[in-house]
Amino acid sequence: MDKTVYILGAGFSAPLGLPVMSNFLEMSKDMYLTNTIRYKDFPKVFESIDKMHKTKSYYSTDLFNIEEILSILEMRDLCGYSKNRKIFINYLIDVIEYHTPTFSRPNSQPANWYDHMFSSFRDYFWFIASMFSMQVIGNNMSNLMFELQNQKSMSYGIITLNYDLILENILYYIKSIFNCRNNFLLEKTINNSLSSSSVYLSKLHGSIDNRIIIP
Known part of the structure; x- marks a missing residue:
């Protein structure tokens, strides 16, 4: 892989x-x-x-x-x-x-729901989805489901120099709004048993959630 x-x-x-x-x-x-x-x-x-x-x-x-x-x-x-x-x-x-922007629940009405799925944040949501090799099941906003692809061809990791929680917030949004068959996680601790539905995230300068800020 x-x-x-x-x-x-x-x-x-x-x-x-x-x-x-x-x-x-x-x-x-x-x-x-x-x-x-x-x-x-x-x-x-x-x-x-x-x-x-x-x-x-x-x-x-x-x-x-x-x-x-x-x-x-x-x-x-x-x-x-x-x-x-x-x-x-x-x-x-x-x-x-x-x-930091807030992510509101998308409108389920438009026929072109794909374009309206995440509004102006669409590219960021699909970036996260691709990092986790998520596939989207469903044909409208009311029955969308995210699940891990059966055969992953790539494994991803993220190193960020930013203090913000954009990545964490987007993943939380996906998990809280849509049905997810897998427990997708941004793993910040190195371990030998990383699940297939987890992605390593290293924040080199710290993060505002733990109040550790490194210059």
Whole structure:
């Protein structure tokens, strides 16, 4: 069986409206203005970033890139300044969650149900379906079923540099809305007994669901 590993960067999630490293700060400022009470700690993050401009006197850095900012905070954390880093992690999670789209139940009425199946998220859903070698059974939205192909010719794995939960949310959506004959899983722990209905997912920079963010 052939094996393929996909490596995903920020460009994978950006079309869904999630910020990338270069516009993260700008989008978070717009977000802050929508609810200054809920995001009351954001100004502390913005102030910390402004203070970091002193570091540019010692080495070249891009303070519009959120990963470089996180790296500087990581170094400060090693020196005992952990409070700012915790606030910054919460800030990252808030921004990502705010911009993560929700997936609503598809309309079962259109005759061209295939095109309307997942609306503007269609390509992402079919990407997940292909990773799991799912085949779709049924001829309309009311009786669709996903199941594992009888003879898999490929085995897939995913490495992502993103913190978001786009992949996890799409798989959860498929399993919660449609009938699935198999227990499809994104496996994040290496083991010797990976089931045929599971796909390895490695998140190199961490994930917002476990609040582990690595620069």
